[in-house]
Amino acid sequence: MTQTPYHTLDANGIRDLIAGLPDVATRLGGASAQWQVREVSDGNLNNVFLVGGPAGEVCLKQSLPHVRVDPSWKMPLDRTFFEAAWLRAVLPLVGGLTTECLFFDRDLYVLIVESLSGHTVLRTALMQGADWPGVAPRIGTFIARAAFGTSLLARPFEEVFTTRRTFAANLALTRITLDLVLDDPYRDHPRNHWHDPVLTPIVLDIRSSAATLLAVENLRRRFLSQPQALLHGDLHTGSIMSTPDDTRVIDGEFAVYGPIGFDCGMFVGNLVLHYFAMPDHAARKATLRDIGAFWNSFHEQFMGLWNANEAPPPGTLRPLAYGPAAHVAQQTFMEEILGDTIGFAAIEIIRRIIGYAHTADFDIIADRQQRAACRAGALAFAYHVLDHLNEFHTINDFLYFLDEQGQAGL
Amino acid sequence: MTQTPYHTLDANGIRDLIAGLPDVATRLGGASAQWQVREVSDGNLNNVFLVGGPAGEVCLKQSLPHVRVDPSWKMPLDRTFFEAAWLRAVLPLVGGLTTECLFFDRDLYVLIVESLSGHTVLRTALMQGADWPGVAPRIGTFIARAAFGTSLLARPFEEVFTTRRTFAANLALTRITLDLVLDDPYRDHPRNHWHDPVLTPIVLDIRSSAATLLAVENLRRRFLSQPQALLHGDLHTGSIMSTPDDTRVIDGEFAVYGPIGFDCGMFVGNLVLHYFAMPDHAARKATLRDIGAFWNSFHEQFMGLWNANEAPPPGTLRPLAYGPAAHVAQQTFMEEILGDTIGFAAIEIIRRIIGYAHTADFDIIADRQQRAACRAGALAFAYHVLDHLNEFHTINDFLYFLDEQGQAGL
Ligand SMILES: Nc1ncnc2c1ncn2[C@@H]1O[C@H](COP(=O)(O)OP(=O)(O)OP(=O)(O)O)[C@@H](O)[C@H]1O
Ligand SMILES: Nc1ncnc2c1ncn2[C@@H]1O[C@H](COP(=O)(O)OP(=O)(O)OP(=O)(O)O)[C@@H](O)[C@H]1O
Numbered sequence: 001m002t003q004t005p006y007h008t009l010d011a012n013g014i015r016d017l018i019a020g021l022p023d024v025a026t027r028l029g030g031a032s033a034q035w036q037v038r039e040v041s042d043g044n045l046n047n048v049f050l051v052g053g054p055a056g057e058v059c060l061k062q063s064l065p066h067v068r069v070d071p072s073w074k075m076p077l078d079r080t081f082f083e084a085a086w087l088r089a090v091l092p093l094v095g096g097l098t099t100e101c102l103f104f105d106r107d108l109y110v111l112i113v114e115s116l117s118g119h120t121v122l123r124t125a126l127m128q129g130a131d132w133p134g135v136a137p138r139i140g141t142f143i144a145r146a147a148f149g150t151s152l153l154a155r156p157f158e159e160v161f162t163t164r165r166t167f168a169a170n171l172a173l174t175r176i177t178l179d180l181v182l183d184d185p186y187r188d189h190p191r192n193h194w195h196d197p198v199l200t201p202i203v204l205d206i207r208s209s210a211a212t213l214l215a216v217e218n219l220r221r222r223f224l225s226q227p228q229a230l231l232h233g234d235l236h237t238g239s240i241m242s243t244p245d246d247t248r249v250i251d252g253e254f255a256v257y258g259p260i261g262f263d264c265g266m267f268v269g270n271l272v273l274h275y276f277a278m279p280d281h282a283a284r285k286a287t288l289r290d291i292g293a294f295w296n297s298f299h300e301q302f303m304g305l306w307n308a309n310e311a312p313p314p315g316t317l318r319p320l321a322y323g324p325a326a327h328v329a330q331q332t333f334m335e336e337i338l339g340d341t342i343g344f345a346a347i348e349i350i351r352r353i354i355g356y357a358h359t360a361d362f363d364i365i366a367d368r369q370q371r372a373a374c375r376a377g378a379l380a381f382a383y384h385v386l387d388h389l390n391e392f393h394t395i396n397d398f399l400y401f402l403d404e405q406g407q408a409g410l
Numbered sequence: 411m412t413q414t415p416y417h418t419l420d421a422n423g424i425r426d427l428i429a430g431l432p433d434v435a436t437r438l439g440g441a442s443a444q445w446q447v448r449e450v451s452d453g454n455l456n457n458v459f460l461v462g463g464p465a466g467e468v469c470l471k472q473s474l475p476h477v478r479v480d481p482s483w484k485m486p487l488d489r490t491f492f493e494a495a496w497l498r499a500v501l502p503l504v505g506g507l508t509t510e511c512l513f514f515d516r517d518l519y520v521l522i523v524e525s526l527s528g529h530t531v532l533r534t535a536l537m538q539g540a541d542w543p544g545v546a547p548r549i550g551t552f553i554a555r556a557a558f559g560t561s562l563l564a565r566p567f568e569e570v571f572t573t574r575r576t577f578a579a580n581l582a583l584t585r586i587t588l589d590l591v592l593d594d595p596y597r598d599h600p601r602n603h604w605h606d607p608v609l610t611p612i613v614l615d616i617r618s619s620a621a622t623l624l625a626v627e628n629l630r631r632r633f634l635s636q637p638q639a640l641l642h643g644d645l646h647t648g649s650i651m652s653t654p655d656d657t658r659v660i661d662g663e664f665a666v667y668g669p670i671g672f673d674c675g676m677f678v679g680n681l682v683l684h685y686f687a688m689p690d691h692a693a694r695k696a697t698l699r700d701i702g703a704f705w706n707s708f709h710e711q712f713m714g715l716w717n718a719n720e721a722p723p724p725g726t727l728r729p730l731a732y733g734p735a736a737h738v739a740q741q742t743f744m745e746e747i748l749g750d751t752i753g754f755a756a757i758e759i760i761r762r763i764i765g766y767a768h769t770a771d772f773d774i775i776a777d778r779q780q781r782a783a784c785r786a787g788a789l790a791f792a793y794h795v796l797d798h799l800n801e802f803h804t805i806n807d808f809l810y811f812l813d814e815q816g817q818a819g820l
Contacts, residue, residue, distance in 0.1 A: 157588065157634055161578040168571040168578070178567065178726065186730050210735035217730050217739055224567055224726065227635060316588065316634065320596050320627050325620035329627055 004107055006077060009062055011037035014051060017110065018058075024102050024112055029055025042121075043238070043251070044069050044357060045079065050115055057115035058102060075172055077109040079253040082170045084111050086252035089163060089230055093149035097142040098249045116248055119241035126237060126274050127364050130244075136290035138247040139240065139267055140297030143232075147260040148305040150230035157316040164227055164257045173254045177233065181351045182220040186213060191356040196372035202379045203354055212386045219343045227257035235263045236348070236359070237270040261340020264298060268341055269348030269382075270359070275406060276378035277361040284406050288399055295341070295395040299334060306330060335393070342385060342392050349382035377409035414517055416487060419472055421447035424461060427520065428468075434512050434522055439465025452531075453648070453661070454479050454767060455489065460525055467525035468512060485582055487519040489663040492580045494521050496662035499573060499640055503559035507552040508659045526658055529651035536647060536684050537774050540654075546700035548657040549650065549677055550707030553642075557670040558715040560640035567726040574637055574667045583664045587643065590766045591757060592630040596623060601766040606782035612789045613764055622796045629753045637667035645673045646758070646769070647680040671750020674708060678751060679758030679792075680769070685816060686788035687771040694816050698809055705751070705805040709744060716740060745803070752795060752802050759792035787819035 009017065018024050019032040028035055028051065036052045040059075045068050049060045063080045067073040084104035091098055103112040120128075122135060152160050184191050186207055194203070206212055232239065233254030241248050268291055275287040307330075319326045352359045353375050365371040381402065385392065392398050419427065428434050429442040438445055438461065446462045450469075455478050459470045473490045477483040494514035501508060513522040530538075532545060562570050594601050596617055604613070616622055642649065643664030651658050678701055685697040729736045762769045763785050775781040791812065795802065802808050 152631070152634055158581045158585065160634075161581060161584070165575045165578045168575045171568045171571060174571070175568065183730075210731050210733075210738075213731035214735055214739055217727070221562070221727055224562055224570075225637060227637065317627070317631055321620050321623035323620075325624055328620075329624055 006065075006108055008047065008064060009060075009108065009110065011049075014049060014060055017105075017108070018051060018060075018112075021103055021112075024058055027056045027058060027102070028053025041068060045075070045253070050117060052115075052117075057117050059099070059113050059115045061111045061113070063109040078170075079173055080104065080109045080111040081106060082167065082173065082255050083251065083253040085166055086230070086232070086255035087113070089150060089255075090146040090252070093145045094142050094249075095145075097138060097145075097247060098252075113250075116241045116250070119243055119246070119248065121238055122240040122242050122247075123237035123270070123274075123360065125242060127277075127361060131286050132242060132244045133286075133289065133293065134245065135240070135242050135247050136267075136271070136294035137297035139235075139249070140294045140299075141301050142247075142249050143235070143260070143263050143267075144298045144301035144305065146232070147229035147263070148302055150257075151228055151260075151315065152317040153306060153315040155315050160316075163230060167230060167256045170254070170256050173233070174256050177223070177254060177256075178220070180356045181347060182216065182223060185351045185355045186216055192354055193356070194354045194375075196375060198372050198376045199354065199379055202376060202383055206350065206379075206383050206386075209383075209387050211388075212383065215343060215386045215389045216347065219340070219347060222259045222340060223262060223344075224258075226259040229257065229260050231256055231258045231260070231263050232266075233258070233263070235266040237267070237274065238359070259337070259340045259344075261337045261342075262344050264295070264337065264341035265344025265346075266348050267294065269345035269352070270361075272345060272349055272381065272402065273352055273359055273361045273378055275402065276374045276381070276409070277364055279365070281407055281410055284403075288403055291402075292395060292399055295338075302334070303330065338395065339389070339392075342398050343389055345398075346382040346385040346389075349378055350386075353379050353382075373409065377405065381405045416475075416518055418457065418474060419470075419518065419520065421459075424459060424470055427515075427518070428461060428470075428522075431513055431522075434468055437466045437468060437512070438463025451478060455485070455663070460527060462525075462527075467527055469509070469523050469525040471521045471523070473519040488580075489583055490514065490519045490521040491516060492577065492583065492665050493661065493663040495576055496640070496642070496665035497523070499560060499665075500556040500662070504552050504555045504659075507548060507555075507657060508662075523660075526651045526660070529653055529656070529658065531648055532650040532652050532657075533647035533680070533684075533770065535652060537687075537771060541696050542652065542654045543696075543699065543703065544655065545650070545652050545657050546677075546681070546704035547707035549645075549659070550704045550709075551711050552657075552659050553645070553670070553673050553677075554708045554711035554715065556642070557639035557673070558712055560667075561638055561670075561725065562727040563716060563725040565725050570726075573640060577640060577666045580664070580666050583643070584666050587633070587664060587666075588630070591761045592626065592633060595761045595765045596626055602764055603766070604764045604785075606785060608782050608786050609764060609789055612786060612793055616760065616789075616793050616796075619793075619797050621798075622793065625753060625796045625799045626757065629750070629757060632669045632750060633672060633754075634668075636669040639667065639670050641666055641668045641670070641673050642676075643668070643673070645676040647677070647684065648769070669747070669750045669754075671747045671752075672754050674705070674747065674751035675754025675756075676758050677704065679755035679762070680771075682755060682759055682791065682812065683762055683769055683771045683788055685812065686784045686791070686819070687774055689775070691817055691820055694813075698813055701812075702805060702809055705748075712744070713740065748805065749799070749802075752808050753799055755808075756792040756795040756799075759788055760796075763789045763792075783819065787815065791815045 014037050015032045015035050030053045038050045040050055041048045047062045051058050051060055063077040066075055084101055087101040099113040101113055148154050232252050233256050239251040241250055271287050271291050275284050278284045362371050362375055424447050425442040425445050440463045448460045450460055451458045457472045461468050473487040476485055494511055497511040509523040511523055558564050642662050643666050649661040681697050681701050685694050688694045772781050772785055
C-alpha cells in the first residue's frame with residue numbers, strides 16, 4: 001500500500017510508483033529513468049499505460065474520477081478495485097486466458113497487470129481481416145471455466161454468497177450497463193444517437209413492439225436477478241486481446257454476479273456486428289463458424305466440468321437425481337443459458353448501433369450508403385431475434401437465421 | 411451500545427441492561443427491582459424473555475453461541491443482528507403487522523421488541539381450535555408489502571443490491587434452511603426421523619421419484635439464485651402471533667433475499683399440516699378457506715402496489731411495455747410466484763414430517779394410528795404435489811386436490 005492520497009499519475013508518477021515495487025521493477029529491469037511510459041487508453045473509462053524497461057513490460061491502469069472521454073460524467077474510482085477482484089477470482093479458474101495481476105493499490109486505484117504488447121485487440125484484428133479460428137472457442141472455454149467455477153455448481157453457497165457480496169457493491173458500472181445497454185435504446189434518451197435515417201423506422205418498430213419490449217424487460221430482470229455466476233460483464237471484442245494462438249480476456253471492471261448467458265451474448269452480439277460489417281458472404285462464413293465454435297466449446301467445457309465424476313464438484317447444487325433425470329436438469333439449464341445468450345446478443349447489437357457507445361466494426365465499409373445498409377441489416381436482425389425469441393431453440397436456429405438475413409442483405 | 415463483551419444474560423442481567431436504556435425502562439415503569447422476568451423460549455434457537463413492569467412489558471431475545479435445544483450444535487451469535495436488520499427493513503413497509511424494534515446490541519446480541527403478551531402463537535391457537543378468518547389474509551398482505559417493497563419493482567437496484575449484501579451474510583441460518591428444509595429429507599441423514607412405519611414407503615417413493623427430485627433440485631436452486639425480495643425465511647405458523655383482530659409476524663432471523671414464493675409456501679405448507687391434523691372434513695373447510703384467502707389477499711395487494719399509477723413505484727424494473735403487454739408480464743411473474751408457493755409448501759410439509767424439526771400440529775390427535783394416518787396423508791399429498799408440480803396452475807388446482815385428498819383420507 002502506498003498510502004498516497006489519490007491523484008492521477010503521469011509518466012513520472014508511474015516511474016516513481018513502480019520504482020517502489022521490487023517485483024514489478026524487476027520485470028522491467030534497468031533503472032526507472034530508462035523506463036518508457038506509453039499511453040494506450042482507447043476505452044471510454046480509464047487511463048491505460050504500457051511501461052517498458054530493458055527486461056520487460058507491464059500494463060498500468062488507473063481509474064479517473066470521471067469517464068475518460070467525458071470529464072463532466074463523474075464516476076467513483078472503485079472500478080479498478082472490481083477489476084482486480086475479478087482477476088483474482090477468475091485467474092485460478094481460467095489459467096492463461098486472462099492476465100496476471102501484479103499489483104493493486106486502493107488509494108491510487110492503480111492496477112498493474114502483465115503487458116500483452118504482442119497481442120491485438122480482437123475487434124481491431126477482425127477489422128483488419130484476421131481469421132483466427134482458435135479465438136472463439138477459447139472464449140467459450142474462458143466463460144465456461146469462469147462461470148462454472150464461480151457458480152453454486154462448483155462452490156459451497158457460503159463462498160458464492162460472499163463473492164456475490166463483493167461484486168454487488170459494483171454499483172456505478174452495473175448502473176451503466178443497466179442504462180446504456182438495457183434501457184436507453186428502448187426510449188427517447190439524449191444519450192442515444194445514430195446518423196443514418198434508414199435506421200429510424202427500425203428503431204420505431206423496436207420501441208413499439210410489445211413482444212420485443214417484454215423480451216427486453218425480461219432480460220433486464222434476469223440481468224439483475226439471476227446471480228448464476230461471476231460475469232465479466234462487458235465481454236465484447238474490445239475486451240479481448242489475441243494473437244492467432246494466445247487469447248486473453250481483459251478489462252473485467254464491470255464484473256457482477258448475473259446470468260451466464262449475459263457474457264456469452266455480449267461476445268456473440270459483437271461477432272454478429274462484425275458479421276454484418278463484412279463485405280461479402282464468403283467473408284461472413286468465418287464468423288458463422290466462430291459463433292458456432294464458441295457455443296460448442298462453451299457447452300462442452302461447461303458440461304465437462306459439471307460431469308467430472310472422478311472429482312465431483314463440491315458445489316451446494318450437487319444433484320439429487322441421477323441417471324437420465326440428471327441429464328434432463330442439465331439440458332434445461334443449458335437451454336436457459338442459450339436463451340439468455342441469444343437475447344443478450346440482440347440487446348448488445350441494438351445498443352451498439354443506436355445507443356451511446358457504438359463500435360468501430362462498420363468503419364471498414366467505405367461507402368456511406370452501404371455502411372448504413374449493413375447497420376440496418378444488423379439492427380433488423382436483432383429486432384427480429386428479440387421479437388421471436390421463443391422460436392430460437394438451438395444455436396443452429398440462430399446461425400441459420402443469421403445466414404439467411406446476411407445473404408438477403410447483400 | 412453497551413460495550414459489554416458477550417455473555418448470556420440471566421434475569422438480573424436483563425434488569426441491569428434495561429435499567430440503562432431510558433426508553434425501554436420508561437415503557438416498563440417503576441424501578442428495575444420490581445420488573446418481572448419470565449422466560450418464554452419455545453423455539454429451537456434463542457433465549458426469549460418477557461420483562462414486565464407496572465406500566466408495560468417488552469420482549470427480549472438473545473442469541474446463544476449454540477442451538478438452544480442442542481448445545482453441542484455450535485452457531486454464530488449474529489442471528490439477532492439479522493432479525494433486527496429484517497425488522498428495520500420491513501417495519502416501514504408492513505405497518506402494524508410485525509413488532510417495533512426497541513433496541514439492538516451487537517456485543518450482547520440482544521434484541522428488544524414490543525411484547526405481544528395478549529397474542530397467541532398461531533400454531534397453538536389453531537391447535538386449540540381457533541377459527542380466525544382474518545389472519546391468513548393479513549399474512550398475505552404482510553408478504554405482499556414486505557416482498558414488493560424490498561424488490562426491484564419498488565426500489566432502485568442500488569438499494570436492492572445494498573440490502574442483498576447485508577442479508578447475504580446470513581450464512582449460518584441460510585445453511586440450516588438448505589440442509590434441514592431442502593436437502594436432508596431427500597437423503598439418508600441422521601437428522602431425519604419419523605416414528606410411524608406407515609410413512610416409510612412414502613419416503614422411499616419420494617426419494618426414488620426422478621420428477622420429485624428434479625422439482626426439489628429446482629426449488630433449491632431457486633432458493634439460492636432468485637433474489638426477488640427480502641424473505642422472512644421461516645414463515646411458519648410458529649412465527650406468527652395473533653389475536654382474532656391483530657396479527658404479527660415475528661422471528662425474522664432467517665431473513666435472506668430469495669424467491670417470494672418461499673415465504674408464501676412456508677405459510678401455506680403449515681396450514682396444510684394443520685389441515686391434515688383436523689378431525690373431520692367440516693373442520694378442514696376453514697383451512698381451505700384460509701389458504702384461498704391468503705393467496706387472494708397476497709395477489710391483490712401485490713398487484714395493487716405494482717399498479718399504483720398515481721405514484722408509480724420508483725423501482726429499476728419499471729415496465730417498458732404498456733397496456734395489455736404489461737399485464738402479460740405481470741401475470742407471468744405472479745404465476746412464477748404461485749409455482750414456487752406450491753412447490754415450497756410441499757417441501758415444508760415433507761421436512762416437518764420426516765426431517766429434523768417436526769411441528770406439534772398432529773399432537774391434537776389422541777389415537778396413535780389415526781395420527782400416523784393423518785401424517786401419511788399429508789406426506790403423500792406433498793409427494794404428489796412435487797411429483798406433478800407442473801400440473802398446478804392456479805391456487806384452486808391446489809385447493810381442489812387438497813380437498814380431494816383430505817376427503818379420501820378420512
Ligand atoms: N494488458 C495489456 N497489455 C497491453 N495493452 C493493453 C492491456 N490492457 C489494455 N491494453 C490496451 O489498453 C486499451 C484500454 O484498456 P481497457 O479496455 O482495459 O480500458 P478501459 O478504459 O477500461 O476500456 P473500456 O472503456 O472499454 O472499459 C486496450 O484497448 C488495449 O489496447
Ligand atoms: N414479541 C413477543 N411478545 C411475546 N412473546 C413472544 C414475542 N416474541 C416471541 N415470543 C414468544 O417466544 C417464543 C420464541 O420466540 P421466537 O420464535 O422468536 O424464538 P426462536 O428461538 O428464534 O424460535 P425458532 O427456533 O422457531 O427460530 C415464541 O414462540 C413466543 O411464544
